[in-house]
Amino acid sequence: MLVPGDRVAVDGFLATVRFVGEIPNWPNETAIGIEWDVPERGKNDGSINGTRYFSTLHGTKSASFVKLSKLQPRRSVMDAMVYRYASDESLANESASLIDHFDLTIGTKKVESYGFEKLSRLQADFRNLETVTLERLNVAVSSPIDSSLHNLQVLDLGFNLLDWPNLMQIVLQLPNLHTLKANGNRWTRFQGCEPCLSVHTLHLSACDLGNCEYTPKLLSCFPRLQHLHVASNNLSHIEVCRLELLDLSDNSFALLTDAPRAKRLNLSYNDLHIPSLTDSSLQIIEELDLCNTAVSEWSEIDNLAQLRSLTSLRILNTPLLDSIDYDSAISQIFARIPSLVKLDGTVYTTKHRDNFELYFISKVRSKEWKCPQPLWMSLCAKHGLLTEESTPARHLPTPTRVEVVFNDSRFSATLFSSATVGKLRGKISRKLGLSVLEFQLYAQLGHDTEHLANDQQTVAALGLASPVQVKLQPWESGLRQQPYWIKSGVAH
Incomplete structure (x- = not known):
């Protein structure tokens, strides 16, 4: 009942x-x-x-x-296994439940019901499984796990009807299980159990953990966790030991300092800001995802510079980036975070960084951008520039301003000499809402037209220092649109 x-x-x-x-x-x-x-x-x-x-x-x-x-019928985990993975259709549709026992002991009802041949074939099927998905099968009951499943390494029990005691009864019978996915369940009960030492990756997203009184006890059942995914749980606080990866996306964290420590930390889709980071334990962070957060001030990026191990950052769809041209944002972010190598999925070289920092210096010197004094001193010293405004302009980079004209509309962007044709193509794609596969690029160089097919070719190699035009022509199989023309020249 x-x-x-x-x-x-x-x-x-x-x-x-x-x-x-x-x-x-x-x-x-x-x-x-x-x-x-x-x-x-x-x-x-x-x-x-x-x-x-x-x-x-x-x-x-x-x-x-x-x-x-x-109410829909509820299944045991072994019933769900047979339903999903039995190769013999008659066996999968067998009406007798497997909830009692699932072994080959002579004289049991299962041997009598299925016979040795079917059970042996079923066990052979299961023995080859390393990954099992039983998502949305109304699994509500544990049951003795057949030894043929001992090779199982990844188990997905997402969006089922299990309570925590039954879940742990299943997990503790799988000695080689290292990844457990239990997304979309709700945990209304808890009882003590021995810890699971094999699982190092746990998925508990969309489990309403923010309203679960047992959350700390649930996580304590897996003392060797390295990767934890708890997205979409209405969490504003969670206590875990240091992890390799922690996914806290789509929760209710207000500050970066509220989150537990992890080398790879995902805080996207949280309405959070970045305060001054004085806690030394934060130095563990190497990769950080802040997409779709409330970050809105450059001082918050300056605070990230305190994370000396931070090499990778995602920060798209934030008020800060929405307020500025993306290429200009890249220059500011790299100049302000010395340890950064990868931004929004793109890896940048040392040469890229030098260009970004020199352009940043030129913008600060022209008083278009502001810079904290310690950072200004550090950047000028790195590039051998005087800190006074009298520093000769020849020391600073000359970026290329590219103007794209389409019918009666136009937009412009800044490209550094190290930027590639692929970068140019991606910029046009995002701005005009076209797939990069829907158009070709052509440069008009004097009387000749050159097809820009090599996305690895640098902008500097196109001769953009002199005024040129680049034409966007749709592929024959792509959308039929009017050609786009790009006019380029040196920015002043």
Whole structure:
């Protein structure tokens, strides 16, 4: 019989049981009060005509009452294995449950029901499996795991109906399991169990951990974790030991300092800012994802410079980058973070960095950009420049301003001499909303037209120091559009 806290599925949607009993609407029939994982499916807050039967966690319209007959059947983990992976169709559709036992002991019901031939073939199928996906199969019950599954290394039990005790009973029977995916479940119960020492990668995204009182205890069951994925859990705080990778995307963290420490830290889709970073433990961070966060000030980027090990950063779709040309942003970011090598997925060389820093110096000297005094002193010393405004302009780079004209519209961008044709192509693609596969580039050089087919060719090699025109021509198989022309010259 169901009790509050149990997990159920109705029409393919998951919910948590909050009430079991009678309601006036359905006399002499058991009603199941549920709170949906997707709150928008609800119709009430657990009350009917002023009488409250249960309370909800996710709003006044996240609950419903359903009849027992509406609930979908629940499976054991071995039933789900047979359903998903049995090669013999008649065996997969066998009506007898495998919940009792799944072994070859002579005299058991399973041997009598299936016979040695079918069971041997099934075990042979399972023995070859290293990765198993049982997502959305209404798995609610543990069961003895057959020894043929001991080679299993990756198990996906996402969006099922398991409670934590049953999940751990399954995991502890798989000695070689190193990756467990249990996304989309809800953990309403906890009981002590021996720790799982084999699992080092754990996925618990969309498990509503922010409203789960057992979250610290759940994570303590895996003391050898290296990679933890807990996206979309409404978390503003979580306690874990230092990790190799920690995915906290789409949660409720307000500051970078609120997050646990990890070498690779994903905080994208959090409404957070970057305060001054004085905690030495933050030096562990090597890769940081801040896409779609609230970062809006260059002082926040200056704060990131305190992370001496930071080599990779993602920061697209932030107010800061939305307010400036992306190429200009690259120059500022690299100039302000000395350890950075990779930005938004692109690796930049030492030569790129020198160009970015020199361009940054030129912009600060012209008073278009601001720079903290310690950084200014450091950059000038690195490039052998005087810190006074009288530094000769010949020491600073001369970028190329590229103007793209399309019909009556136009846009311009700055390109450094180290930029490639591929970089130019990508810039046009993003600006005009075209795939890079939909057009070709042609440069008009005097009376000759050169097809720019080599994306690795540098901008400097095209002779852009002199005014030239570059034409964008759609491929025959691409979209039919008017040609685009690019005019280039030296920026002043």
